[in-house]
Amino acid sequence: MKLAKLNGRPEIFYSIQGEGKSMGKPAIFVRTSLCNLHCIWCDTDYTWNWQNTPFKHVNDSKAGYSKFKKDEWIVELDADEVYNEIKQHPCKRVILTGGEPLMQQKELALLAQLLHDNGYFIEVETNGTLVPTSEFDMAVDQYNVSPKLSNSGNSTQLREKEGAFSFFSGSEKASFKFVIDDPGDLDEVTELISRYNIAPLNVYLMPQGTTGQALNQKQQWLVDICKEHGYNYTDRLHIHIYGDKRGV
Template sequence: MTKLKIANLDGRPEIFHSIQGEGKNMGQPSVFIRTSLCNLHCIWCDTDYTWNWEKTRFAHVKDEDPAYKKYQMDKMIISLTLEEIYEEVAKTGCKNIVLTGGEPMMQLQELSALIEFFNSKADDYFFEIETNGTLLPDATFEALIDQYNVSPKLANSNNPKKLREKPAAYEYFSTNEKAVFKFVISSENDLTEVLNICTTYKIPNQKVYLMPEGTNPEALKNKQQWLIEVCKKHQFHYTDRLHVHIYGDKRGV
């Protein structure tokens, strides 16, 4: 029986009805399915409960907080069948599904089975996936997915370049009509890195979305004007973090 590893939100799977807060479909009512597990370990990650397990040596900005502890892996994952996931999503009546994580493409075969199961129930589901762009899809998944939201990690993530930058994957997504690229920008150094990536992998400007780094409205606003001017200069899209403005830094919204 196919099961998907889902993040545990206070004893229930992190499957929630909200709006897409970022990127191409910003403002679109969506159901988010947050998978567990990740192949990268970003020092500022706001979903560190999907990978920062006990007895690992990964660093996180919260390490400075004496109350912060790494997570017990077995307590932070709920394994659900395809039927159980479908039942949760069907309650909402929403047909735009966002597969997020962690890194959802670590469970590629399970996700393909999930999409096929949903499509057997109705033919108007739309699936978009949030991915760090390090893993290539197989032919089955490529045929099923509707949109890739590729969010490459930069040097500020504290991941070694050999882990975060996979040339074959970047080249694949740069020419894929279903893919857009979303970069989190905190400083001018980040922008220089983004421009180098776009040049190296021939990523078209119209595929690129720049988003300010921040987990509260004030931090986002501080970077907003500068980043909008950057987007105007390079013909990139600007994207905000709409959910942060509406809900704040909270899970399950």
């Protein structure tokens, strides 16, 4: 499987879950490379923003920023090799993240089954555009679905797939996290919740931001929206603790 590379090694690290339903829980993160979307504010753009691609990113205007050389940012491991890395850490919660993990279901299904057989709880972070296979789904305990809104810069055709939305909205394993940039984003969220019959108690709203200051500026009005509609508020706890850093 293709994983993101960090300091010359696969990006597998022990931290806490910073977002959503499991926020604050210790977890081992396995970051896959490759993504089928290209969010303009993505903080893991080293998993998809390759040289000679046309995708835009908010960092384009920053001095020294450039697209990534694909062969320098990917490391390939098999399921046994990844499991050997995971079991070095004193934790039984594993989060498969990305990128978009469901682009590599065949490989990840082998890893998920191996983890499941050894008593691990498995979370999958996904953009909700791909339907899990039955083999993969059987080994997964929790889906953290983060559908993208128009503020991501992706077209509706790319970011909204009816079959995938219907699968996750009907799964007891799934919760939905929406990244909110401004109050106007709520109209899109409300429409999606209605269209796919998503229960409010399974909805988490999270401010868009990569600094504590940016998150705090949106916190109060977003909390009020959650209170009004019966949604859950989720912060980005890891940003407040560690800043916008990798591997923590």
